[in-house]
Structure formats: structure tokens, C-alpha cells
Amino acid sequence: MNSLERVTAAVGFGKPDRVPVIAQILGHAAKVAGIPLVNYIRNGETLAACQLKALERYKYDAVFAATDTSVETEAVGSVLTYKDEAYPFVKQFILKDKNGIENLNLPDPYKDGRMPELIKAAGILRREVADEVLVAGVVMGPMTVSSQLIGMEKALFMAMDHPESFERLLDFSADVSIKFGLAQIEAGAHLALVFDPSASPAVIPPQFFREFILSRHTRVFSELKQGGSAANWLHIAGPVDDILSYYPEAGVDIANFDYCVDPSTALEKLPKTCLDGNIKPLSFVDAASREIAAESDRLLELFGSGEGFILSSGCEIPPESKQENVAAMVSAVRRGGA
Amino acid sequence: MKQKISEQQARDSQSLDRLQELILDGDQAESVTEAKKLCAAGVDKQQIVTKGIEEAMKKLDAKCTVEQFSLLEIMLAGRAVTAVIKELFEDSTPPQTKGCVVLASLEGDVHDLGKNIVKTILTAHGYRVVDCGKDCSLEKLVDSAAQEKALAIGVSGLITSVAPLVRKILPMVKERGLENIKILAGGAALKQATSESLNVDYVSENVFVGVDYINLNVAEVQ
Numbered sequence: 001m002n003s004l005e006r007v008t009a010a011v012g013f014g015k016p017d018r019v020p021v022i023a024q025i026l027g028h029a030a031k032v033a034g035i036p037l038v039n040y041i042r043n044g045e046t047l048a049a050c051q052l053k054a055l056e057r058y059k060y061d062a063v064f065a066a067t068d069t070s071v072e073t074e075a076v077g078s079v080l081t082y083k084d085e086a087y088p089f090v091k092q093f094i095l096k097d098k099n100g101i102e103n104l105n106l107p108d109p110y111k112d113g114r115m116p117e118l119i120k121a122a123g124i125l126r127r128e129v130a131d132e133v134l135v136a137g138v139v140m141g142p143m144t145v146s147s148q149l150i151g152m153e154k155a156l157f158m159a160m161d162h163p164e165s166f167e168r169l170l171d172f173s174a175d176v177s178i179k180f181g182l183a184q185i186e187a188g189a190h191l192a193l194v195f196d197p198s199a200s201p202a203v204i205p206p207q208f209f210r211e212f213i214l215s216r217h218t219r220v221f222s223e224l225k226q227g228g229s230a231a232n233w234l235h236i237a238g239p240v241d242d243i244l245s246y247y248p249e250a251g252v253d254i255a256n257f258d259y260c261v262d263p264s265t266a267l268e269k270l271p272k273t274c275l276d277g278n279i280k281p282l283s284f285v286d287a288a289s290r291e292i293a294a295e296s297d298r299l300l301e302l303f304g305s306g307e308g309f310i311l312s313s314g315c316e317i318p319p320e321s322k323q324e325n326v327a328a329m330v331s332a333v334r335r336g337g338a
Numbered sequence: 339m340k341q342k343i344s345e346q347q348a349r350d351s352q353s354l355d356r357l358q359e360l361i362l363d364g365d366q367a368e369s370v371t372e373a374k375k376l377c378a379a380g381v382d383k384q385q386i387v388t389k390g391i392e393e394a395m396k397k398l399d400a401k402c403t404v405e406q407f408s409l410l411e412i413m414l415a416g417r418a419v420t421a422v423i424k425e426l427f428e429d430s431t432p433p434q435t436k437g438c439v440v441l442a443s444l445e446g447d448v449h450d451l452g453k454n455i456v457k458t459i460l461t462a463h464g465y466r467v468v469d470c471g472k473d474c475s476l477e478k479l480v481d482s483a484a485q486e487k488a489l490a491i492g493v494s495g496l497i498t499s500v501a502p503l504v505r506k507i508l509p510m511v512k513e514r515g516l517e518n519i520k521i522l523a524g525g526a527a528l529k530q531a532t533s534e535s536l537n538v539d540y541v542s543e544n545v546f547v548g549v550d551y552i553n554l555n556v557a558e559v560q
Contacts, residue, residue, distance in 0.1 A: 085499075089448040202409065203408055203409045237526075280530055285498055319499070
């Protein structure tokens with residue numbers, strides 16, 4: 001089996017030849033290539049070259065045409081600050097209050113901000129790995145796009161004080177996610193992972209997720225599937241225990257779960273959804289490789305042969321992670337776990 | 339006469355209970371209205387802080403200990419508390435405080451929502467908080483702690499790359515002979531680490547256990 005076939009088998013609860021392993025590597029790929037992070041962030045060709053170098057170094061089962069969480073808001077009009085060795089952040093939000101929502105324009109993924117660079121990266125990666133390795137694009141989910149357009153605090157207070165305006169903002173944000181995701185798929189990505197950390201129960205209560213977010217996730221995933229996405233992959237960081245049961249309703253095929261979620265709970269709540277997780281991200285920076293290997297073995301033992309499971313980190317592997325730690329996770333699946 | 343006083347005390351107590359409920363509900367406008375009523379009834383402002391706001395914070399802490407809780411719920415309660423304190427005290431700080439805590443998000447980290455929540459909750463618990471802001475240098479943080487005679491320093495981190503900076507705080511504080519200052523870390527990235535690996539006194543899982551730590555351990559220093 002090649003990597004794409006292996007991941008496809010795991011997602012469909014078939015029988016992969018081994019457990020797939022996907023290291024959620026974005027900026028770390030720049031470190032592997034030995035170039036400044038900012039070059040990776042701003043240039044699609046460089047990003048793709050770094051991803052391919054990391055794939056060659058680690059030999060895992062997916063590459064990512066992806067960078068930071070500010071791509072969408074920049075394309076809509078927010079102003080970012082860039083630094084050489086850090087992900088950019090919003091210096092000036094495009095939206096100041098609820099009155100500006102009607103004036104927001106949907107970005108053109110082929111023209112605005114860095115979206116064209118990421119589309120270029122998706123195209124290069126697909127050309128290079130064809131259907132051997134999974135090419136994953138990434139879009140921010142509706143709650144994260146909203147909070148990146150106006151700021152988290154204002155977004156949350158708007159939800160409480162002016163729910164109708166907030167829903168309009170969420171709908172606009174969902175449209176951004178869909179448009180950008182479809183463009184990535186059209187360019188060559190097999191799927192567009194939806195990353196929505198602001199929808200985490202650490203930020204909003206499960207009831208808020210059900211009332212405001214669920215229907216938007218459902219719409220985003222429905223559109224992406226219709227646009228050719230190989231699978232609907234949802235990544236919400238943090239303690240997602242109490243919202244996992246909503247994922248099937250949203251059409252999720254792959255559910256990321258973070259380090260703070262008990263794998264048994266995830267299994268119990270999502271028996272028919274492929275899970276990916278959940279090694280603690282910071283441990284790739286500060287733990288010894290034998291600890292990563294032991295944690296990988298523990299997960300492999302729990303999940304068995306890889307039907308409905310992808311070994312991964314709980315969230316992004318930090319850029320400054322030790323290479324031997326990433327390698328230790330990948331090695332675990334090759335030797336078949338414990 | 340005695341009966342009249344006790345009736346008044348009972349009414350005040352009910353109003354303070356009501357203020358607690360409104361704060362816990364995150365109802366900013368009604369919380370302020372209730373605080374105004376208490377002031378008009380002659381209830382001492384400091385009593386409104388200790389019996390109203392601080393008690394509400396204890397209840398929120400207890401609720402968050404047994405239930406899943408989110409930033410939103412704390413932010414709404416925090417907003418109500420801030421509005422009440424602003425109503426009670428012109429400079430937004432109660433005159434009597436338990437001491438100063440200096441907060442920051444360190445250089446390279448521009449996320450400050452968590453830090454702002456800690457600021458609100460510490461203020462509600464009777465501390466004076468000096469906020470060094472986000473993207474803050476270590477020098478500015480330690481200078482502020484020294485100038486303000488801080489009891490504790492709190493750093494919040496949402497990105498893992500600030501961990502090496504956090505490790506440097508303790509040596510810098512010791513160099514200035516300020517080793518009594520407790521150093522706390524928290525936030526989504528930093529709470530994945532141990533206090534030993536971050537070289538701090540305490541890694542806080544959430545705002546409430548952090549405040550508990552300060553209440554218990556700073557009191558020893560005082």
C-alpha cells in the first residue's frame with residue numbers, strides 16, 4: 001500500500017497494511033530545510049519544497065499545503081505583522097464592530113493575500129507526490145475566521161450581545177472557509193482539513209457549539225465533499241470530549257483529538273469516525289525520543305491495526321521540535337508498535 | 339431597634355447574594371444596577387467587593403472545578419465584575435488590595451485574552467494587577483515586578499516558543515535579590531509543561547487554581 005491508500009483504508013475502516021502516521025508539520029518543515037520560517041510562510045514554492053524535504057526526512061503519510069492561522073483574515077483585509085522566526089499575527093483587524101460585517105468582501109483565493117501561494121503549494125505537492133501520499137490543504141473553520149476578523153474578545157461578546165450580527169459574521173466566515181477550501185482541492189489537495197481552534201470547548205461552551213457552530217461546520221463539509229474532498233477532516237484543539245458526539249452530524253470523517261482528551265473517550269464517542277491523535281505537542285520539543293516512542297506504542301496498542309486510526313500529534317508539532325522526536329513517532333508504526 | 343438593624347442586614351445580604359448571581363450569569367447591566375442599589379442602601383463598598391464580588395468568584399471557581407468551563411463564561415462574569423468595580427471605584431481599583439501581581443504575555447506572543455481574564459479574576463479577588471501587555475520583553479516584566487514590589491509574576495503563553503523565555507525569569511529575579519516573588523505560568527502552550535521544565539514556581543491549569551496558589555503561597559511571604 002502507498003501512503004494515500006493506507007490513509008484511505010484507515011479512514012474507511014478497511015484494513016491498512018500498517019497504522020498510518022501523519023505528523024502535523026507546518027513551520028517545522030522550514031527548520032528541517034534550514035531556512036527562516038518567514039520564507040516558508042510567504043512563498044508557496046518554498047513551502048512545498050520544505051514539505052517535500054520533511055517528507056523525505058521522516059517518510060510519513062501526508063504533506064500539508066499549509067502555514068499559519070492568519071491566511072484567511074489577511075486575504076479579507078486584516079493587516080499582519082511578520083517576523084523572521086514566528087508565525088505572523090494580526091496587527092489590525094479588518095472588522096472593528098458589527099456594523100462593518102455587511103461591507104466585508106469574500107476574498108478571491110487566486111488573488112488575495114497569501115491564498116494564491118498556498119494554492120500554488122497544493123498544486124506543486126500534488127504534482128510531486130501524485131496519488132502516493134495524501135496532500136492536505138488547510139482552512140480555518142468559521143469560528144476561527146470570525147475571531148481572526150474582529151478579535152476573539154469582541155467576537156465572543158458580539159455572540160452574546162448581538163447574536164444576529166454574530167451569525168452573519170459566522171456565515172461570512174463559513175463562506176471564506178468553503179471558497180478557500182474548494183480552491184485548494186481544485187489545485188490538487190486531496191482534502192482541506194478544517195482547523196477551528198476557536199470553537200474549542202476551552203473557549204466556548206458545548207451549547208454554544210451546538211447552537212452557533214455545528215450548522216456552519218455541516219455546511220462547510222458538505223460543500224467541500226461536493227467539491228471533491230477525499231474526506232472531511234475536523235481539527236478542534238483542546239478538551240473536545242463534550243462536542244465529539246456532534247461530529248457525525250457535521251459529516252466528519254476524520255476527527256483530530258488533542259493530548260488532553262482520553263483516547264478511550266474519543267473511541268467511545270466516535271466509534272465509526274476515524275480518529276487522529278494525540279501525542280502532546282510540547283513533548284516533541286522537550287521530551288526525550290524514548291518518551292515519544294513509548295507514547296506512540298501506548299496509542300498503537302489501544303487502537304490496534306489502524307482501522308479508524310491515524311497516529312499523530314494532538315495539535316501542530318511546534319516548529320522548534322526535535323527532529324529525533326518526530327522520527328520516533330514515525331518509527332513506532334513501522335515497527336508495529338509495542 | 340435591634341430588629342430593624344437585623345432586617346436591614348438580611349436585606350443587604352439578599353442583595354449581595356443577588357449581585358453574586360448576576361455576576362455568575364454574566365449580566366453586566368443588572369450587576370451594575372444591583373451594586374448601585376447596595377451603595378444607595380449604605381452598604382460599604384469594600385463589603386460589596388468582599389461579600390459580593392469575591393464570593394461570586396469563589397462560586398465560579400467551585401462551578402468550574404466540577405464542570406467543563408469555557409473562556410466565554412469567565413469572560414462574561416469578568417466583564418460584569420469589571421463594570422461593577424468601575425462603578426464603585428473611580429480609578430477601577432479597590433483602595434485596599436492584597437498586594438500586586440505583574441502579568442504579561444512574553445515577547446513573540448501576542449495572544450492576551452487569557453492574560454486579560456487572569457487580570458480580571460485577580461482584581462476581583464482583591465489584588466492590584468499591573469499589566470505589562472503582550473509581546474513584552476523580560477526586562478520590562480522584571481523591572482515592573484521590582485518597581486511595583488510585586489508578590490507574584492504571571493506569564494501566559496499560547497505558543498510553545500516562549501518557553502525558553504519563561505525559563506529565564508527566575509534567574510533574572512534572583513539576580514535582583516527578589517527571590518520571594520512567586521512565578522506562575524499558564525495558557526494553552528505553557529500548561530503542557532511542568533514547573534521544573536519551565537523553571538517556575540507553579541504551572542497553572544486554569545485561572546482559578548492559579549489564584550488559589552497565589553492566595554495560599556503569597557500569604558506566607560506577606
